[in-house]
Amino acid sequence: MRLGHILGTIVLLVLFSLTPGSSLAKNSSNYEALKRFSQVLHLIEQNYVQKKDRQELIKGAIQGMLQELDPHSSYIDLDEFKLMQEEFSGEFGGIGIHIGMKDKKLMVIAPIEDTPAYKAGLKAGDLILEINGESTQGITLTEAVNKIRGPKGEPVELTILHKDAQKPVKVKIIRDTIPIHSVKSKELEPGYLYLRIIDFKANTTKELKKEIQKYTTKQNLKGIILDLRNNPGGLLDQAVSVSDLFLSDGLIVYTQGRNKESRKEYFAHKQKDDVTCPLIVLINAGSASASEIVAGALKDQKRALLLGEKTFGKGSVQTIIPLSDGSAIKLTVALYYTPKGRSIQAEGVEPDLNIPFEPPRPKDTNNHAFREENLTKHLENPDKKNDKEKEKREKLKAKEMLEKDNQLRMALELVKTLPTIKALKTK
Structure with missing residues (x-):
């Protein structure tokens, strides 16, 4: 028998064995899909009005494939x-x-x-x-x-x-x-510290601890307002460690992928530098991803009161997977869930107190005149006492912040009353 007849017989046997549920049928389907892709690639290379590099075409195909999955892949x-x-x-x-x-x-x-x-x-x-x-x-x-x-x-x-x-x-x-700095602080009133996390970078928790420690060495801490408004998120490990700073135990967040075995849980641990004072967290529609993890954990664990508006709802987990040529893909592999099992994705975190932000009135924004001291690198007055003047300026800045921010004003009043409310509940 000639070689052509032998090959023809093998092909016929393979075709007859391709039942819909067989692995061979699946392999054939995959082959057809790859064959179609190869045909399109060839047609573009041969007929497109301008010459195109094959590597660029394949890169574009990968980009399009990932773009069709979700906005973050x-x-x-x-x-x-x-x-x-x-x-x-x-x-x-x-x-x-x-x-x-x-x-x-x-x-x-x-x-x-x-x-x-x-x-x-x-x-x-x-x-x-x-x-x-x-x-x-x-x-x-x-x-x-x-x-x-x-x-x-x-x-x-x-x-x-x-x-x-x-x-x-x-x-x-x-x-x-x-700038890389992600934490800002301000004393609003004696004992009450305002902490703003701009986003979650590699050093966010370290910066946050530093700001708290710097304050507590000079002043007794009565309450904290943690501002996560317009915080777009960042690193998962930093969201977990920031939450851990305010929690001594319990679940912070868990992620769940397609398979049940892929579930990962992140817990709080008791630490020497745990912060236990009353806590208010400010959130809004600009609070996303890592900031939603923190807000969701502190809310579900009844550690903080959330004030503001519903968060963005970015509750998906992306991982970076390297490719053979040194490039990589960012692929969504799981979803975030709060300690009570609520998915953040497209839902966001609801505040305990829904207080919309009210822009300051024109008279509130124009009543501070521009003076020499506002100029960059202005000369300091040699006769004034710098420490007292600096303290005075800081108090003025805190006052201005409160005047322009109704959510912050409400948060300050609430954080003062939280100990009283807690005492009434325990009676």
């Missing part, structure tokens, strides 16, 4: 991976903004405080319609980040549709070096 090349590392552990050039996709539209999740984006008036919920005159329709998150970032001193123009606005506006923003 994406392809990461080497340069983009470096940018991600810089964002979490160093400084980078940009405008200071965290963005996401909602209904295939590019949206501001939150501007980073004291950055060009924050000063330009960008807010959570704003839509970015154009970047430097180019439409953002169909753009990936990675592409948007690369277009917005750039060297310090160079401008980028965004076309923004503010939340509840009828017409978009063009906003020209000068890029700057975005």
Whole structure:
């Protein structure tokens, strides 16, 4: 028998054995899908109006495949991976903004405080319609980040549709070096400390502990207001360790993937530096991901009172998986759940007290005159006592913060009364 007849007989036997439920049938289906992809690739290479590099075509196919999964899965090349590392552990050039996709539209999740984006008036919920005159329709998150970032001193123009606005506006923003500091503090009244976490980076818990310790060495701590408003999230381990700082035991969060075996639980542990004073947490629609983990844990464990507005609802877990050529993919592999088993995804965390933010009245924002002392690098008066003047200025800043922020004012009044409320409950 000739070789051709032998091969033909083998092919016929294989075809007859391809029943719908067989592994051979599945392999055949996979082969057909790959064959179709190869055909399309060949047709583009041979017939497209411009010559295209095969590696770029395959990269585009991978990007499209991941983009179809969810807004947070994406392809990461080497340069983009470096940018991600810089964002979490160093400084980078940009405008200071965290963005996401909602209904295939590019949206501001939150501007980073004291950055060009924050000063330009960008807010959570704003839509970015154009970047430097180019439409953002169909753009990936990675592409948007690369277009917005750039060297310090160079401008980028965004076309923004503010939340509840009828017409978009063009906003020209000068890029700057975005600082890595993620924690700010301020004494609102003697014994009451305001702590703001801007986002969750590699050193967030360390910074938070430092600010608390710095205060407690000088003053007895009566209560804390933890501000997570417009905090877009960050590292999971930092969300867990920040929560652990205020909890001595119990579940903080758990993640659950497709398989039951993939469940991971994160618990609080008793520590010497645990913070036990009354606690109020401020949240809003710009609070996402890691900040929702903290808020959800402290709420479910009845450790803190949540005040403000419902959070963003970004409750998915992404992992970075390296590829053979040095690039990587960011893939959604699980969902976050609060200690009571509630998924954060697309639901968010509800505050205990729903208090909408009220913008300050015009008279509240214009009653502070601009003086010599407001100028950068102004000369200090040699006759004044610096410590007392500094203390006076800090008190004035705290007063101004409270005047302009109705949620913060309410939080301060509540944190004062929490011990009394707790005592009444135990009677």
